[in-house]
Amino acid sequence: MMNDEALVQAKKHILSVSVKPDTVMTRGKGDWLWDTNGRRYLDFIAGWAVNALGHSPRVLKRALARQAGRLVNASPTFYNDVQAEFAELLAKHSGFDRVFFCSTGAEANESAVKLARKYGALHRNGAYGIVTLTGSFHGRTLATMSASGKAAFKPLFEPKVSGFTHVPINDIAALDAAVDDSVCAVMLEPVQGEGGVYPADAAYLEAARRITRERNVLLIFDEVQTGLGRTGRLFAFQRHGIIPDILTLGKGIGGGFPLAAMLCPEALNIFTPGEQGGTYTGQPLAMAAGLAVVGEIIKRDLSGRAETMGALIQKRLHGLAARFPICNIRGEGLLIAFDMPGIDTAKLRDACFADGLIINAPQPNTIRFMPALTVAEKSILHMFRILERVLERTIHTSS
């Protein structure tokens, strides 16, 4: 049988980097994914907070098909017209002047680290230290793993890239103490995504901005997960009006096409030719995807929609909390998590998957939702029906 064959091939030849269910996905539409057996799944992880417009949206299909017929790749040697148009769109809506395009969030953050070190070399007597947060996630290249404050990364792949120190989130005194003469930048996620959806509070972000500005240190916001409407604003930094010096974007920016970006003001347009680049920087297909997806997010105000739908999900979760051990409901827009003390949420996630619902368990007692920004209200209601059914089956109700 075809479907079993694909599973056998995958299990035999795909390098093992994570534990996966015995399922091979083959098709997606809107909020739904189908496997090779024709089973469908309601998708509340949306390509890992990536498919902003859902699966195979018409605008993305059209943009890619059109661009494939015009120009697939011109080489990084030249500007191309879609790159120019997309850079202008991002600049206009973010307030930044310059954009470096790349393919993954890790690469965008790696780029930010390099830019911060260049700034340190030029303006901070060679300072190269970067302060990041405990529990943060910045990617899987060696430098971004070193930057990440994820405990499980600590013993891996030594020696790490040096120069990174970690301080706890929302602890202003710890940040204040860490930003000394050896530091060129502070890097943080406005809402920690992989860490379990922990927002940095407004007072902390304000303090981070004040401390870095006073000491001529750069403030980098990693908005790979929070950017492009996910948190109910086009960019998460807009919620509290704290403007970073460097902004990194990824995930939702391409709606599923590999695309990421680093943005900065004109004053940080300081790389010397040869110091930064990449074969796929400004790749026309990626630019066309980004232009279509970001254009759609803006045109349809999907940020505002994420805020509304997120509020609906949080309200329903508070309702469920009366009957099940659900607490610490948190998040912004359509990046939402909650804790279930004493419950193995990886098992709960697997039980939901068996019932046709895809959710994420970022921590042993935590569940996270990150559906498409276009998630239908009826999909949200359907998700709660499945979740409730699974909870009733697997957990003793308190009533």
Ligand SMILES: *Cc1c(COP(=O)(O)O)cnc(C)c1O
């Ligand atoms: C996913 C993520 C990254 C890494 O992005 P990749 O595209 O997987 O390299 C970096 N930072 C944050 C906040 C992320 O959520």
